[in-house]
Amino acid sequence: MLDSRTIEIVKSTVPLLESANTALTEHFYQRMFRDNPELKDVFNLSHQKTGRQPAALFAAVLAYAKNIDNPAVLSAAVERIAHKHTGFAIQPDQYTIVGHHLLETIRELAPDAATPEVIDAWARAYGALAEIFIGREEQLYQQSEQKDGGWRGHRTFVVKEKRVESEQIVSFLLAPADGGAVADYLPGQYLNLHLSNPELEHREYRQYSLCQAPNGREYRIAVKREPGGVASNFMHDRMQLGDQLQVLPPAGDFFMEVGTETPVVLISGGVGQTPMRAMLDQLLKQGHPADIHWLHACDNGAQHAFKQDIQQRRQAHANLYSHVWYRTPAETDLPPEDYDALGLMELNAVKDRIHLDGAHYYFCGPLPFMAMVKDTLTGWGIAKEQLHYEVFGPHQQL
Ligand SMILES: Cc1cc2nc3c(=O)[nH]c(=O)nc-3n(C[C@H](O)[C@H](O)[C@H](O)COP(=O)(O)OP(=O)(O)OC[C@H]3O[C@@H](n4cnc5c(N)ncnc54)[C@H](O)[C@@H]3O)c2cc1C
Ligand code: HEM
Structure with a gap:
């Protein structure tokens, strides 16, 4: 639980955050990738270049500051972000790195406003949020692991079929190299691939929605070739039958749950x-x-x-x-x-x-x-x- 003074100080920084806008998160990512370049193998760098991830992070930070006294408002976003994080196999110790760069960003961008009291309040607020994410992500990791055919972290899969579905879309049938079963998922959820190859500058995580109902044996995804896209072109041009790739368990908070009477x-x-x-x-x-x-x-x-x-x-x-x-x-x-x-x-x-x-x-x-x-x-x-x-x-x- 955060004390009322911390809540008050964090809320008082909302105008500061709003005036910095995405410059805040752009600065944050720049300094983090400079000091912790190993994270370039974790983040989707195209989302950095297009600005979409700095925008998503800024929206989350601002929403947190605005609603810090009413966390229920944030629960849907927390759930979605936790699912996203599990797709990138995010680990508790990485929260320390992110927290450090976030506080340093506030210090660097707003040296006058960033009094020791403000930094201390943000450190507490960040710590509380990180704890929520770490707890929920651990639950999701355990749930994936405990399912029949489930696992935690990376598992090697093999391309069993590569099928052209349209001029731009190819589907891949993926089965575990160990010959075991695969975990069920809720229709709408996605699979996370971790691609690495000498042709790719960095290891790349990409999400692909599962495009058939679960069957316990294999997964099917369908990939559209994006102009200039790193992973999709690699998958279309290089990934062949029998090739191996690393796959993280299905995740995602977008899924269908309807009663039989529901159109x-x-x-x-x-x-x-x-x-x-x-x-x-x-x-x-x-x-x-x-x-x-x-x-x-x-x-x-x-x-x-x-x-x-x-x-x-x-x-x-x-x-x-x-x-x-x-x-x-x-x-x-x-x-x-x-x-x-x-x-x-x-x-x-x-x-x-x-x-x-x-x-x-x-x-x-x-x-x-x-x-x-x-x-x-x-x-x-x-x-x-x-x-x-x-x-x-x-x-x-x-
Ligand atoms: C939950 C989820 C489910 C998904 N499901 C599917 C699915 O079922 N099928 C599917 O095909 N995709 C799906 N995607 C998208 C997929 O994860 C990839 O984002 C997509 O394949 C593009 O990856 P890429 O590496 O080929 O392109 P990237 O290299 O990531 O590039 C993406 C686009 O950004 C542009 N870009 C890159 N750098 C810059 C720059 N500097 N300036 C301007 N533009 C730039 C590229 O030209 C390209 O058009 C899903 C994504 C999510 C989050
Ligand atoms: C409290 C701290 C954090 C907050 C508020 C946060 C917020 C977010 C948000 C809003 C997204 C986008 C979610 C979506 O698209 O649905 C995201 C994605 C992501 N986060 Fe975090 N995050 C935090 C901590 C971390 C940590 C510690 C790491 C590990 C280095 C991390 C790595 C990632 C990655 C890799 C993505 C996906 C990026 C992409 O698709 O381009 N995050 N996070």
Whole structure:
């Protein structure tokens, strides 16, 4: 428990934090990577270059300072960050390093405001938060380890199948090299790969959503080639059948938990369909009796991954409906066989079908796409508890 004086001092630094904004976390990361370059093998450096991780950390630090007297407000964020951390195998001793650089950053950026009392209050506040993370992360590590087929830390997997799913998306079937079982996961969760190879400047952690229901034997992920992307190009061009890679246990706080009476609407743009595929697979395997809607948007037939699979499932399940939008169909792409509507996804066009009592909506895709989905559904009066989304990168509020 933090004392009231510490809480008061930390809250008094909110205007200071706001005026520094992401310069605070950019400075923090610069000094941390300078003094602890080994952490370059832990962090996703592309998220540093694009500024998305400094922005995510700044949002978390500011939210903590603002709500330090009301920690319940922070619990969802703490849960998400703890899951993210376990994907990078973050260890308790690393909290000391991060804490040191955070306090030094405050000292360096605001030498006048950073009185010994302020630094002391922030040290206590940081320590309390670090303790919460360390405790929750240890619980998650233990949960992963204790599951049937579970493990802790890195485990060697082998590529059992590499399959082209579209012009830009390749899926990989991964099984443990030790021949053992693999832990179940909740549909929507992701797998963490730790890639290392002489061709890569640093070891790279990357997350990939599991794209089929759990089966106890192997995992399937699907990777989109990103222009200039370090890991995705490596996976597409270099990773071959029989190759080994290091995998951390499934994680993530984005998952589907619905009762049998709940209609489910799965909405995706491009490769954002991967977590939705695991959800769909699970619902169909369980014989989910309520309606299931599959809404997907992509460029055209060449970019439309898993097209046949969805078409076959639709024929086999009377309660599965699908609606697909193509932005720039090729001449050979023909409605209704290949797609249903031209242009960007327009949810109002299917409102009568998907605005259902008690439905839960899961969505994933580029940020502007998800913002559109959230705004439209919220505009229809759907409660935020029924909306669930995943960001393929450092978290951002929509
Ligand atoms: C929870 C979660 C689930 C995910 N699931 C999937 C999934 O199922 N399938 C999937 O394909 N991906 C998924 N991702 C994304 C995935 O983890 C990787 O981020 C993605 O594959 C890109 O990695 P990369 O190494 O190829 O690209 P990076 O090298 O990380 O680059 C990413 C992008 O940033 C750009 N960039 C890099 N450096 C700079 C710079 N200096 N300035 C400007 N731009 C720059 C690159 O050009 C590229 O377009 C998921 C991410 C998360 C967090
Ligand atoms: C109290 C201390 C900490 C806070 C408030 C914090 C906050 C965050 C936040 C907000 C994210 C983004 C989460 C998301 O995208 O959902 C994140 C990711 C991450 N954190 Fe922490 N963190 C802390 C400590 C640490 C420590 C000690 C380490 C270990 C070195 C660490 C390593 C990472 C890594 C590697 C990521 C992923 C980065 C990426 O995807 O680019 N964090 N953290």
